[in-house]
Amino acid sequence: MIEIVLNQDRYEQDLRPLLMAFFPGEPICVRSEDKEEGDWDRQLLVIYREKTVKLCWQERRKMPLENQTQVDYSDYKETKNRIKQMLYTMLTRATGKTLPWGSLTGIRPTKIAMEMLEQGKKDPEIICHYEEDYFCSRRKAEMSLEIAKREREILKQADGQDGYSLYIGIPFCPTTCLYCSFPSYPIAKWAGRVEEYLDALKKEIAFTADHFREKKLNTVYFGGGTPTTLAPEQLDRLLSEIHNRFDLQNLRELTVEAGRPDSITREKLEVLKRQGVTRISINPQTMKQDTLNLIGRRHTVEQVKTVFAMARDVGFTNINMDLILGLPNETIEDVRHTMEEIALLRPDSITVHSLAIKRAAKLNIFREAYRNYSMENSEEQMNLTETYARALGMNPYYLYRQKNMSGNLENVGYALPGKEGLYNILIMEEKQTIAALGAGATTKAVFGDRIERCENVKDIQTYLEKTDEMLERKRRLFGF
Numbered sequence: 001m002i003e004i005v006l007n008q009d010r011y012e013q014d015l016r017p018l019l020m021a022f023f024p025g026e027p028i029c030v031r032s033e034d035k036e037e038g039d040w041d042r043q044l045l046v047i048y049r050e051k052t053v054k055l056c057w058q059e060r061r062k063m064p065l066e067n068q069t070q071v072d073y074s075d076y077k078e079t080k081n082r083i084k085q086m087l088y089t090m091l092t093r094a095t096g097k098t099l100p101w102g103s104l105t106g107i108r109p110t111k112i113a114m115e116m117l118e119q120g121k122k123d124p125e126i127i128c129h130y131e132e133d134y135f136c137s138r139r140k141a142e143m144s145l146e147i148a149k150r151e152r153e154i155l156k157q158a159d160g161q162d163g164y165s166l167y168i169g170i171p172f173c174p175t176t177c178l179y180c181s182f183p184s185y186p187i188a189k190w191a192g193r194v195e196e197y198l199d200a201l202k203k204e205i206a207f208t209a210d211h212f213r214e215k216k217l218n219t220v221y222f223g224g225g226t227p228t229t230l231a232p233e234q235l236d237r238l239l240s241e242i243h244n245r246f247d248l249q250n251l252r253e254l255t256v257e258a259g260r261p262d263s264i265t266r267e268k269l270e271v272l273k274r275q276g277v278t279r280i281s282i283n284p285q286t287m288k289q290d291t292l293n294l295i296g297r298r299h300t301v302e303q304v305k306t307v308f309a310m311a312r313d314v315g316f317t318n319i320n321m322d323l324i325l326g327l328p329n330e331t332i333e334d335v336r337h338t339m340e341e342i343a344l345l346r347p348d349s350i351t352v353h354s355l356a357i358k359r360a361a362k363l364n365i366f367r368e369a370y371r372n373y374s375m376e377n378s379e380e381q382m383n384l385t386e387t388y389a390r391a392l393g394m395n396p397y398y399l400y401r402q403k404n405m406s407g408n409l410e411n412v413g414y415a416l417p418g419k420e421g422l423y424n425i426l427i428m429e430e431k432q433t434i435a436a437l438g439a440g441a442t443t444k445a446v447f448g449d450r451i452e453r454c455e456n457v458k459d460i461q462t463y464l465e466k467t468d469e470m471l472e473r474k475r476r477l478f479g480f
Contacts (some may be wrong), residue, residue: 002026003040008048009031015044016079017105021408022091044087053083057090065090081133088135099408100379101401102135108336108400108428109140110408113148121123139383143396143412150397151425157252158218158422160431160446165219165423166208168201168238168248169438170227171460174262175296184461187229197439198458199233200467202241204437207471211243211480212435216250219423227256228263232271239275240468248276253422255279259322262299262308269314279421281351282308283322287341288334291327301341308345318419321347325385325461326355326377326406335381339388349415351424352385354405398424435474439463445477452477 002019012030019028029038045056054068069086071079081103101109112134116126123145130141158165162166172194190197205441220242230238242248258264258280272280284304285297292299296338311319321342322324326337342350345353356378386396394414398421401410412425426432427444430451440458444451453479456470457463463470474480 001038001040001042002028003038003043004028004030005033005043006030006048007046010048011046011080011083013205014084014106015046015118017403018084018087018091018103019044020404021099021105021348022095022097024404040278046083047162053079053086055083055086055090057087057094059094062094065094085133085135089368097445098135098137100137101408101410102130104130104134104136105401106219109136109150110143110148110399111429113145114151114429117148117152123458140410144234144399147399148394150395150420151429153293154397154420154422154425155429155431158426158432159216159250159428162214163216163218163250164212164433164435165221165426166217166242167423167427167434167436167437167438167441168205168220168222169224169441169456170230171225171439171458172229173224174229174260175298182223184409190460193460193464194230194234196464198238200464201238203439203467204471205241205245207474208435211474213247215433217246218432219247219426220251220255221253221423222256224257224259226259226263228258228260228268230268232265232267235268236271236275239271239277243275253278255281255421255423257283259283260297260299261303262297264307264310266310266314269311269316271312273316276317279318279320279419280311280316281320281322282311282347283320283343284338284436285322285324286327286330286334287338288330291330294328305341308347312393318348320349320351320352320415320421321345322353323385324353324355324380325409326375328373328375332378332381332384335384339385343388343392346392348419349413349421350385350389350392351411351413352382352389352411353411354382354407356402356405375406377409379407379409382407382409382412386412386414392416395419396429397423400428403457443474443477 002023004015006012016028031038033467041060043058049055051070051073052068056064056066058064067086067090069082072081073079084103092098097357113126126145127141130136130144131138171184172187174187254277256277259281286292287301289301323338355375394416396412397415398413399410427434430444430446431445434444439456441456443454454473
């Protein structure tokens, strides 16, 4: 147990992620200075004074470490960074280890480089900022800069001022994977109400098309869940609605997350191709069958290969494949095997995820049942996937991090030149409004430097009952 003790309620949400990174999986509790001491193994005491912040790190039967820094509380960002730098240095001394991303938490790594490039900063200055201010490794700093430069070029395809993107959520899946925390419901249970769900989506689609008619639609992304759990005629109906309602002359990309190989048929692929879908995902996650069985994926490795070949035969020339590193009991040799198998298929892009176990995931809810499984990602494994991706002619083009990521690492998208997912960059860099439809979808409205969000309810039953309320939320958000 790690105990954080505060004399004032400040910056706790900035300190906690660093402690989680150094001590993954260890419980953390917070108390004020005047509360009774708890039963702790490690303790961080934070004392805020008028112009200084003092940290004291203690472990049972070890000498405490102390340090303090001068701060100006009127500058929140600078104060936060100073405290995190101090804590990172102390934890490095206490544990003898460093983190690949240093003290960098709570911000997309590429955003730093993007902002500095827009300010006219040169490469050496940007790299130095990552290394000296955030203690990032040189490799992570250089990748962040490389991706930021590539993102700037790709973003020229989208109109940040007059353009927007559309996300459509299909919250149904064949099964729920152990690690999944997205809103998803078993299609077998909800099959009888899918048409009702599509009717609700139709209302949202009509509303959005009407109120955004003066804007240019740049990308459309069908996510979930697994959109290809829909029947062929349902996919056809939904995609036809998009074509009938929206002006698509400025559309740069239409993506459908086919995702689960066990949900894909030739008939569905032919519907997607006929309806102008330009990019799909076929996601193995791993090419180790034992792992697939364990995590609740009901497809086989051979199915992945068969479905991929089928998609090529139907005519898809932009296919992404998602992988997850840190899955239960997977070793670097398992990752190497997966990359060898993927290399033989030669997809157009690969997205490499570090396993992030969130509160709603079965791996967390039933963690006692899986406590004997190793779920570790490493920099060595991330570097291995990068080597394979680059050998296939791919470059990294987007990157993001989440809480609770295995190894405190990252998610990276690699793509052949011209095959990058534009929507992926737009959702991460928040340069364009994204209207999101469906249960559990979150609309992001970009008003210059200000971003506001509007969430649809996650529960399908509630969404069906309150679709009009979801529309009213969007009406208020945009001032329609």
